Amino acid sequence: NAGVMQNPRHLVRRRGQEARLRCSPMKGHSHVYWYRQLPEEGLKFMVYLQKENIIDESGMPKERFSAEFPKEGPSILRIQQVVRGDSAAYFCASSDSPYQETQYFGPGTRLLVL
């Protein structure tokens, strides 16, 4: 059973460009969580999605950031008009139910904004 997959593993963007980060949850998991890790800091929750629904986006910046988890395909975290402060590691986690206490993390995507 493959774990949580994220791609790309590394992404370089210039200021003003768009960044798209993909997350494929573990097989059988329909709940996806996105976290951001700034350098030398812990992970901070951004958004929780279930298939075709955003359940909790309380940690998501109000502008430029959006997330989706379509019926088919991976979850996408989209950052429009990136700025240098968006440089971070973005982790995706998944679970098979909202009540499962453990979330399984992907390897992360390192975004560098030049």
Place this chain on the structure above:
Amino acid sequence: AQTVTQSQPEMSVQEAETVTLSCTYDTSESDYYLFWYKQPPSRQMILVIRQEAYKQQNATENRFSVNFQKAAKSFSLKISDSQLGDAAMYFCAYRSAMDNYGQNFVFGPGTRLSVLP
């Protein structure tokens, strides 16, 4: 809101020795889960151990064990017989077990553990 504190930014231990990493948290809830995650240089987040708050018995996974003190809101991780591969950032995390839908994790700032040969 829940908070997680790790007061030791860095720790070091001699190979084969034992080290304890500290974690305290603040919550008004009575039912929750606590976790320790390891993040090696590859930056993959790896679950080390978890504890259910309603269980008094401390969780153990091979060389890793916790000291869970619910009244003190303390959740320390003990690593016995430390190995070079244990060197990593260690994050303590809290997750509510309330009926709220899909509770996210609250992470501490991390402790960087070095293992000296």
